[in-house]
Amino acid sequence: MPEPITIRVKRFNPETDAESYWQDYTFEPPSEDSTLLDCINHIKWFIDGTLTYRMSCRSAICGSCAMRVNGGGQLVCNSQYRDHLDKENTITVEPAGNMPVIKDLVTDATGFWEKIRAVDPYVKTDAAREAEGEHFMSPEDFSMIDDASTCIMCGACYSECTSYEIDKNFLGPAALAKAQRIVHDTRDETQEQRLTQLSEYGGMWDCAHCFACVQACPKPVNPLYRIVDLRNEAHKQGHHDNNGSRHARGFVDIVEESGWLDEAKLPLKSVGSLKEFVTDLLPMGVRMGLKNKFRPNPMHLLPGRHHPPVPKMNEVTKIIEKTRAAAEPKDKE
Amino acid sequence: MIEHDVIIVGAGLAGQSAALAAIAGGAKDVAILSKVHPVRSHSGAAQGGIAASLGNADEDSVEMHDYDTVKGGDFLSDQDASLILTESAPETVYALEHMGVVFSRTDDGKIAQRPFGGHSSPRACFAADRTGHAILHGLFEQIVKHDVKIYSEWYMLSLIVHDNRCHGIVVMNIDTGEIEAIKAKTVMFGTGGYGRIFLTTTNAFASTGDGAIISYRAGIPLEDTEFMQFHPTGLYRHGILASEGARGEGAYLINGKGERFMERYAAGMMELAPRDIVSRAEQTEIDEGRGGEEDGDAVYLDLRHLGKDKIMERLPQIWQLSRDFQGIDMIHEPIPIQPTAHYSMGGVPTNVDGEVVYDEAENVLAGYYAAGECACVSTHGANRLGTNSLLEACVYGDRSGRSIAKYLSGGYEDKPASPQVFSDAVAQAKERAERVRAMDGPETLGDIRNDLKEAMTHKCGVYRSEEPLAELVGELRDFRGRYERAHISDRTRRFNTEFLEAVELDHMIELAEVMAAGALERQESRGGHSRRDFPTRDDEKFLKHTLAHRTEDGTPDLTYKPVKIIRHEPVERKY
Numbered sequence: 001m002p003e004p005i006t007i008r009v010k011r012f013n014p015e016t017d018a019e020s021y022w023q024d025y026t027f028e029p030p031s032e033d034s035t036l037l038d039c040i041n042h043i044k045w046f047i048d049g050t051l052t053y054r055m056s057c058r059s060a061i062c063g064s065c066a067m068r069v070n071g072g073g074q075l076v077c078n079s080q081y082r083d084h085l086d087k088e089n090t091i092t093v094e095p096a097g098n099m100p101v102i103k104d105l106v107t108d109a110t111g112f113w114e115k116i117r118a119v120d121p122y123v124k125t126d127a128a129r130e131a132e133g134e135h136f137m138s139p140e141d142f143s144m145i146d147d148a149s150t151c152i153m154c155g156a157c158y159s160e161c162t163s164y165e166i167d168k169n170f171l172g173p174a175a176l177a178k179a180q181r182i183v184h185d186t187r188d189e190t191q192e193q194r195l196t197q198l199s200e201y202g203g204m205w206d207c208a209h210c211f212a213c214v215q216a217c218p219k220p221v222n223p224l225y226r227i228v229d230l231r232n233e234a235h236k237q238g239h240h241d242n243n244g245s246r247h248a249r250g251f252v253d254i255v256e257e258s259g260w261l262d263e264a265k266l267p268l269k270s271v272g273s274l275k276e277f278v279t280d281l282l283p284m285g286v287r288m289g290l291k292n293k294f295r296p297n298p299m300h301l302l303p304g305r306h307h308p309p310v311p312k313m314n315e316v317t318k319i320i321e322k323t324r325a326a327a328e329p330k331d332k333e
Numbered sequence: 334m335i336e337h338d339v340i341i342v343g344a345g346l347a348g349q350s351a352a353l354a355a356i357a358g359g360a361k362d363v364a365i366l367s368k369v370h371p372v373r374s375h376s377g378a379a380q381g382g383i384a385a386s387l388g389n390a391d392e393d394s395v396e397m398h399d400y401d402t403v404k405g406g407d408f409l410s411d412q413d414a415s416l417i418l419t420e421s422a423p424e425t426v427y428a429l430e431h432m433g434v435v436f437s438r439t440d441d442g443k444i445a446q447r448p449f450g451g452h453s454s455p456r457a458c459f460a461a462d463r464t465g466h467a468i469l470h471g472l473f474e475q476i477v478k479h480d481v482k483i484y485s486e487w488y489m490l491s492l493i494v495h496d497n498r499c500h501g502i503v504v505m506n507i508d509t510g511e512i513e514a515i516k517a518k519t520v521m522f523g524t525g526g527y528g529r530i531f532l533t534t535t536n537a538f539a540s541t542g543d544g545a546i547i548s549y550r551a552g553i554p555l556e557d558t559e560f561m562q563f564h565p566t567g568l569y570r571h572g573i574l575a576s577e578g579a580r581g582e583g584a585y586l587i588n589g590k591g592e593r594f595m596e597r598y599a600a601g602m603m604e605l606a607p608r609d610i611v612s613r614a615e616q617t618e619i620d621e622g623r624g625g626e627e628d629g630d631a632v633y634l635d636l637r638h639l640g641k642d643k644i645m646e647r648l649p650q651i652w653q654l655s656r657d658f659q660g661i662d663m664i665h666e667p668i669p670i671q672p673t674a675h676y677s678m679g680g681v682p683t684n685v686d687g688e689v690v691y692d693e694a695e696n697v698l699a700g701y702y703a704a705g706e707c708a709c710v711s712t713h714g715a716n717r718l719g720t721n722s723l724l725e726a727c728v729y730g731d732r733s734g735r736s737i738a739k740y741l742s743g744g745y746e747d748k749p750a751s752p753q754v755f756s757d758a759v760a761q762a763k764e765r766a767e768r769v770r771a772m773d774g775p776e777t778l779g780d781i782r783n784d785l786k787e788a789m790t791h792k793c794g795v796y797r798s799e800e801p802l803a804e805l806v807g808e809l810r811d812f813r814g815r816y817e818r819a820h821i822s823d824r825t826r827r828f829n830t831e832f833l834e835a836v837e838l839d840h841m842i843e844l845a846e847v848m849a850a851g852a853l854e855r856q857e858s859r860g861g862h863s864r865r866d867f868p869t870r871d872d873e874k875f876l877k878h879t880l881a882h883r884t885e886d887g888t889p890d891l892t893y894k895p896v897k898i899i900r901h902e903p904v905e906r907k908y
Contacts (some may be wrong), residue, residue: 015825017839035658049822049831056368057537059573059654061466062373078657102508103828109370123433134430136442144436149460149467158652171478189697220649324562 002029005085010094011104021102024090036084037065037077038089047304053105060218063154067105068094068320073159073216095305096159111168112155115175119198124187141186148181148226150219157213157223169202173213173223176204180226183233195234204230205244232327243270256320258308265300334755337482338362339737340502340517342489342544345367345376346465346723347511347523347705351687351737352481352732358738365674366484366504366515368539369831371473372857375525376538376705376726379465380450380582381578382457383429383727385422389439390446391456395419399815400901402721405451405607406678406714407860407870408903409557409878409896414685414712416899421728426458429727434471435460438646443502447581447647451607451718451908455581460745461574462650465723488833490542492520492551492701492763495752499689499701500750503762507833508725510826512763514755518747519700519737522548522681522689523730526706528561530841531674532790533572541837542844544637544772547679549847553691553698556709556890558844559851560861562717563795565611567673569631571658575651575670577719580604582647585635586611587667588618589625594632602908609716609861610908616795619671626669631829637726640664672795678715678861679851680709682880687733693880693894699745702737704729711878714896715860746804769835774818781815782838788812793849798865802853809846813887816842843887850889851879872903 004026012020025043034042037058044051054064060078067076069084070092086090099107125135157173158164164172171179179198182188198204204227213223231248239245250269254262267285271277288294310316339355341348344367355363366372386393398419403410409534430436430444437445437459449457460467476483489767493500493514501516524544528536549555565586566575580586586604588594598614599606606614615632627633638643639665644652655661655668681703682690686712689701704710705726712725790810792801816839823831857871858864876896881889 013825014827018898023669031662045782046777049778049820050825052823052828054830056369056373056539057375057378060374060657061378062369062537063470064369064373078654104826109764115478120478122478125431125433132427132437134427134444137436137438138442139438139440144541145435146461149470150463151470152377176507181435182433185433187431191391222465284688 001031001090002034004028005039005081006088006090007043008090008092009104011051012101013050013103015093017118032082034068034081036081038081038082038091040076052103063152066154066156066159067096068159074158075154075156075218078218081241082323096155097160098161098165099155109155112158112172112174115172116153116178119175119179119182120169120194121178121182122173122180123185123188124190126189135187137186141184144184144229145181147222148177151177151221152219154218156216156218160212160216162210162212163206163208167202167206170206171202171206173217173227174221176207176230177221177223177226180230183230191233192237195230195237197235198230199239199242199244201245204234205242205247241272243272246270246272252320255316258307259316260307262307264294264297268300294333302313335513335515337364337515337517338741339364339519339521340515341365341521341523343374343523343525343705343707344371344483345374345525345705346468346472346726347708347730347733348374349469349476349506349519349754350727351521351523351702351704351734351837353472353475353479354731354734355621355737356479356481358735359742360738364482364484365476366487366502367487367853368486368488368507368543369671371476371483372470373539374469374653375540376535376723377466377469377480378535378574378817379723380462380576381581382447382459382464382720383426383468383723384449384456384718385458385724386419386454387423387444387458388458389443390455393456394646398422398456401452402712402718403714403901404906405718406712406716407467407609407906408858408872408876408898408901409560409711409714411714411897412899412901414710416664416741417685418731420724424725425724425727425731429471429545432471432475435467437461437840447578448605449581449719450577450605451602452720457578457581457653457720459578461646461817462578462648468723468727477782478702488836489547490765490836491758492547493552493750493758494698495750495754496748498748500754505766507828508861509721510829511777511831512759512766514759516755521687521704521733521737522703522707523705523726525708526677527841527844528674528677530786530789530845531561531571531794532786533567533671534674535572535574535673536674542677542707543837543840543842544703545680546840546843548689548703549843549881549883552883553681553689553701554882555681555847557681557711557715557851558677558848558881559660559855559879560678560715561674561793562608563612563675564675565615565672566607566634566670567675568655568658569626569669569671572673573654573658574673574675575634575655575668576648577608579634579636579648579651579661583639584641586615587633587635588623589629589632590623592623594618594623599908605849606908607716607718609863610676611840613863615672625762631669631671634663634670635667636663637665644731676704676722678709678713678717679713679879680707681810683708683710683729685710685732686736687729688736693892700740702733704733705779715862766832769832770821770824770829772819772821772835774820776815776819778819778821778835778838779852781812782841784840785812785838789845789848793845793852796863796865797852799853802849805849806846806853809842809849812842812845847881847889850891851881854891855879875908876903
């Protein structure tokens with residue numbers, strides 16, 4: 001028999017509890033190679049029937065059982081309990097983050113589904129193209145949508161997304177991955193419109209590159225990489241007139257000047273208009289100045305370099321040139 | 334009271350296809366209800382493909398697909414249904430492709446196709462090894478596009494049948510625990526199968542046969558439930574599906590001694606014989622001591638010779654599953670597998686328009702439709718071929734939806750039931766719910782469920798015979814008693830999953846009773862029903878469909894109806 005373990009569960013029943021509390025279950029797992037879900041099921045079926053959670057397929061395809069294990073969002077069905085034990089033979093399980101809790105480990109995913117719906121998650125094809133037989137799609141084109149189309153909509157990425165946490169206007173990882181799949185689907189005929197919408201506030205440029213979604217994702221979706229695919233496509237098609245794009249290009253320009261990232265200069269590169277500078281950036285700059293977070297330098301408003309270059313600046317220039325060349329479409333080389 | 338023109342229960346391939354077809358046919362007020370969110374439906378777990386004679390990989394025809402299906406079904410398939418299935422396949426796959434479903438491609442950009450068990454041509458269209466997932470999500474995209482009303486995480490408790498007509502369902506909103514009726518002009522079931530009554534199964538925990546039993550309790554018989562398909566390659570002890578697509582791509586089956594044992598059972602098609610034949614071969618190897626692993630209860634799926642590139646391109650999901658659940662890298666090692674309960678050929682009897690029929694003469698119960706695994710139309714006969722289930726769910730889901738639209742627009746006779754009918758149905762469901770919530774006996778649900786699965790697996794599994802089956806029928810009556818003495822600890826109303834599990838167990842016990850009764854009476858071996866004491870097919874006595882009717886005391890009464898033989902006379906089945 002396997003050694004006893006403790007699963008510490010964050011519990012809450014809306015009918016009986018004013019607030020959530022921790023409960024420890026100590027027991028012998030069903031077998032050495034039990035999954036974490038097997039252990040949670042063992043609690044429900046043989047120790048405490050009131051423990052409440054979602055699960056169905058137990059093979060990482062239905063997406064029901066996303067929750068937080070030892071502080072990180074993931075499915076509980078696709079790994080063995082042994083992989084999660086801490087030094088005290090304990091595993092901590094709590095509901096997925098960034099969503100209201102309904103009961104114990106069950107969360108209300110309404111917000112998540114609203115984000116999915118917000119990207120018009122379906123291929124828009126002109127009816128005239130619906131000729132006989134299939135649309136042709138090369139294996140290369142298929143490979144562009146292969147990873148994103150493995151998404152099971154479990155929501156583990158939203159549980160951990162640091163941008164979604166502070167701004168619920170952000171579309172979030174899974175919705176952007178879905179958008180990437182449609183944008184790169186050769187059957188969709190609305191890429192232009194989609195890329196414009198996705199470049200707006202709350203879209204592809206609001207991801208902070210923290211990689212939490214990549215770590216949480218149980219499938220090969222890797223939402224952050226799909227967001228990068230979207231950004232590359234947007235740039236390739238000339239979607240430059242937005243703060244996100246200006247921010248990304250400004251970042252490179254600044255580094256190209258001196259090898260330094262002059263962070264005070266970056267916001268200036270990102271804003272799109274004088275109005276935005278006056279109504280948005282200036283008041284924030286003043287507030288930051290008053291709190292000594294930022295020393296204004298009028299020189300920043302002038303073009304050109306404000307830092308002496310880093311030592312070996314020529315190496316930085318080489319890296320940038322090489323990267324630029326690699327990013328160019330192949331046929332233009 | 335909630336009212337809809339169309340309420341569809343179950344949101345897998347059949348349910349979603351029906352909803353879309355009903356809308357396309359002009360139905361205005363369509364709603365889908367499911368105990369899980371639509372994309373959590375078990376259709377998503379299907380891996381290997383969907384069959385259609387597109388001819389993208391080799392020469393193929395509807396006639397070949399049709400014959401393969403009937404022969405695969407051991408000639409119990411109704412041949413009107415199998416012909417519609419196979420004729421509709423190409424247009425169905427193209428329709429899915431047009432709506433945006435992702436498919437793997439050939440080098441020239443067509444839908445890729447691969448071989449599958451029992452099919453004489455490579456006709457499985459696929460999206461790597463997640464075809465069900467690709468179609469399920471593709472259909473859901475359309476459900477979102479059409480803004481179809483979804484009752485997600487609502488549980489059906491009963492079907493309202495009155496005056497030979499279906500009037501709606503009684504449901505529980507799982508979130509609130511409240512019970513109410515949904516009045517509907519038409520009700521469609523796409524509620525899935527019941528593999529969960531076996532110990533080792535590929536099926537999701539949700540596959541408890543609720544729809545089939547709710548229909549049965551409303552007075553509609555169940556057809557051919559004794560035909561249970563055991564999939565040859567469930568991951569050993571876990572039961573998780575390892576797609577037949579693996580063998581379609583060329584994988585071998587080997588026993589504990591490393592022999593490709595299929596030579597002894599189906600020298601022609603080898604590993605790609607139909608599933609019933611392969612599963613029996615595996616079970617025979619295991620029973621005769623040539624199995625592997627500690628207890629000798631496994632054989633192996635060997636993919637090593639396919640190479641890393643092919644495995645990672647065509648079978649990435651099962652590579653991952655085997656690594657995560659078994660700790661094995663199939664690129665370098667064979668993976669232990671075993672026959673695993675997979676698919677219910679039987680179910681709610683319907684005609685080829687998806688209308689539910691309630692007797693031997695196939696009279697239609699007005700306003701009630703069913704398709705997919707919960708239904709029995711019967712294209713699959715005694716054994717379904719791989720990739721025909723996704724096809725059947727889409728084709729017959731679609732046909733049900735069309736029938737519904739036609740019924741609604743065709744000046745049907747609207748005879749709504751009195752309010753009393755609905756309030757009685759709700760009162761009955763509430764009384765049942767209170768009884769379940771108050772269960773306070775010494776038995777645990779977990780023990781009863783495990784014992785039930787154990788009994789079904791050992792006495793009604795791959796091989797069956799008279800004595801164990803007769804014993805089982807008696808035992809199952811005891812299970813009903815044990816259930817009455819069970820205990821439930823969550824007595825609250827909101828999101829009470831223990832309550833749901835208790836109700837599901839009630840359904841599972843009754844399904845087991847129906848299946849065991851059918852298996853005991855059918856004294857022959859055909860497709861997914863294999864009797865050691867009657868090892869051959871007996872067309873004289875049993876070329877007929879079983880119909881189990883619920884009697885007053887809850888036990889099944891069996892009658893039979895003829896098989897529709899149209900083009901293909903039964904012959905001996907050789908592969």
